[in-house]
Amino acid sequence: MNNLGTADGHDMHHDDSHHGPSKGISRWLYTTNHKDIGSLYLWFSLAMFLLGGTFALVIRLELFQPGLQFVEPNFFNQMTTMHGLVMVFGAVMPAFVGLANWMIPMMIGAPDMALPRMNNWSFWILPFAFTMLASTLLMEAGAPNFGWTFYAPLSTTYAPETVTFFIFAIHMMGASSIMGSINIIATIQNLRAPGMTYMKMPLFVWTWLITAYLLLAVMPVLAGVVTMMLFDIHFGTSFFNASGGGDPVLFQHVFWFFGHPEVYIMILPAFGIVSEIIPTFSRKRLFGYDSMVYATSSIAFLSFIVWAHHMFTVGMPLAGELFFMYSTMIIAVPTGVKVFNWISTMFKGSISFEVPMLFAISFVVLFTFGGFTGLMLAIAPADFQYHDTYFVVAHFHYVLVPGAVFSIMAAVYYWLPKWTGNMYDETLGKLHFWLSFVGINILFFPQHFLGLAGMPRRIPDYALQFADFNMVSSIGAFLFGFSQLLFVFVVIKCVRVGKKATDEVWDGSHGLEWTVPSPAPYHTFTTPPSIPEGSH
Amino acid sequence: MSEQVKQESQTPQNNSRLVLKLLLGAVGMFGFGFALVPLYDVFCDITGLNGKTGGRYSYEAVEVEVDEERLVTVQFRAMNNANMSWQFEPVESQVQVHPGELTEVMFYARNPSSSTIVGQAVPSVSPFRAADYLHKTECFCFSQQTLMAGEDINMPLLFFIDQDIPEDVTKLTLSYTLFDVTANFQQAASL
Secondary structure: OOOOOOOOOOOOOOOOHHHOOOOOHHHHHHOOOHHHHHHHHHHHHHHHHHHHHHHHHHHHHHOOOOOOOOOOHHHHHHHHHHHHHHHHHHHHHHHHHHHHHHHHHHHHOOOOOOOHHHHHHHHHHHHHHHHHHHHHHHOOOOOOOOOOOOOOOOOOOOOOOOHHHHHHHHHHHHHHHHHHHHHHHHHHHHOOOOOOOHHHOOHHHHHHHHHHHHHHHHHHHHHHHHHHHHHHHHOOOOOOOHHHOOOHHHHHHHHHHHHHHHHHHOOHHHHHHHHHHHHHHHOOOOOOHHHHHHHHHHHHHHHHHOHHHHOHHHOOOHHHHHHHHHHHHHOHHHHHHHHHHHHHHHOOOOOOOOHHHHHHHHHHHHHHHHHHHHHHHHOHHHHHHHOOEHHHHHHHHHHHHHHHHHHHHHHHHHHHHHHHOEOOOHHHHHHHHHHHHHHHHHHHHHHHHHHHOOOEOOOOOOOHHHHHHHHHHHHHHHHHHHHHHHHHHHHHHHHHOOOEOOOOOOOOOOOHHHHOOOOOOOOOOOOOOOOOOOOO | OOOOOOOOOOOHHHHHHHHHHHHHHHHHHHHHHHHHHHHHHHHHHHHOHHHOOOOOOOOOOOOOOOOOOOOEEEEEEEEEOOOOOOEEEEOOOEEEEOOOOOEEEEEEEEOOOOOOEEEEEEEEEEOHHHHHHEEEEEEHHHOOEEEOOOOEEEEEEEEEEOOOOOOOOOEEEEEEEEEEOHHHOHHHHOO
């Protein structure tokens, strides 16, 4: 048993009953506790996931058959835009932040985040931002309809009036992310327990440290670009207006300077999660810890110099096309290192296939597949064929859904017993996994063929030759979508009932979070633990 | 294990210094985003990318030798942006010039609508690498053009090709896009 006592032998996990959490709604409004705030982020992101998923089902419903049966084109465009915005900024990012809040302090032996009160504000900004954004659906001008990438001048000169609410919502979400990143960096750099050196930190902590720096670097650029939009729309400037000396292509450059690191922000924590789960269920240490750290850092650095691969068809000169093509292809190298390390971890391991491991293994396979289509897109001349087709849609959904989303679900299943003290229902969890796995592949795989056959993206209706694969894809969408209700059921059930979980929960688990009781006490590591020699 | 149990960080003050640095970093990146606007302009200026031709050029200020041996074809295109309703076309669709030779061409514009409209022409040169070598000494694109309802005009363009233009550039295209900027110049429109 680890020596977790303090010098005077006092059991530090004793939950001081005279200042436990307050009762009622003020607990949640005013909490500065990282576990509470983590839970708030996670519940919020689950709600946003279901909202964004509903928008997706409207899209797939309309695309089920050729012709316009259910919605008007302008509303369809609102659905595609809001689906993207809500999923990116409301589901994936807050979920990773929620996991960071819950797990990072426990993983490094810290009592809480470095700035607990700012932590509260970082969360509470989000429901207000998304209420403002979602409320535009009910306004006469309608919700933003210019795609989640909101290129100018469609989002400036030709935008509905509600674009201003969109801009303010982005400002708020950006502020939340920036404050959250500052908190995470300060926590990881300053609050590690003695003996927890950087190269002993769990991979989840490493990937979040790097992600937080990425966020800090690029979220302000996003804030800048939407501010420029605001000025163009309301104050007569011409950042993106050629007639005033500006340039719409400038928008694309500045947006994607944010946008590309953003997609790495959405996957690096996933890499960290998978690096925690696979060793546990392989009962074997992570292969190549050091190279994992260096590979993640390389990916983060490279992510700053590839942005124009989203703009291959904009009219760049050859030198530009070549530079961005080569730099994009190079990112595959450190990514490959990580994939090989996960596989090597499993090799000759003693593997069991609980639900977190199922999600983690399918992450490795399907994310790699999405990475392959990314390499195809990186080849600039080929991209002229793929750009703005469903091939791109298939690519990013493979890296985001069986990528980021599966890693989040894996993490939830993995750590739910620690959070609640109950084991989740393994049978229902496995059912949720298999339905999701089959569903997403039926949903997204045919979209590769649609793209290669020439179907453009962001269209409410299509030529007849695309009908069959669209029908298949829509069936997959409804299968995947409704399976998520099972996930909600499993989570809620686990919160309320379940087999009692031990401290260690999983047979092969290692790390400080498994040394505290399940459920984790409200305050953990109020005095720092001692870190055993030789970890990692 | 150890008797003295203390955090990796020494005191709460370490948090403040780091937080301040990170905050300044975020503010700096916000400024960097805005700085990208002039930075891209400089980059395009230096490289000639984006087909921008630069401002007014002074013919007398340079040592110009007209290269009688060589001819460069300059093609002209004129088009309207989305809501612009003017008739707008080059009088001659192309000319052949010697590098260094100052040439004048005219562009015809007519406002067929029933209200005064202010137009702004924005030039672009293709291929990009030729943009640096096209110098305009007089151009209707340097300012806005106001036409009353039904009014028409012949607008001059005086230009020359720099004698240092690469040997392999034998043809280039100067394209103008005409924008309706009446909303931005209400005082001109009301004259």
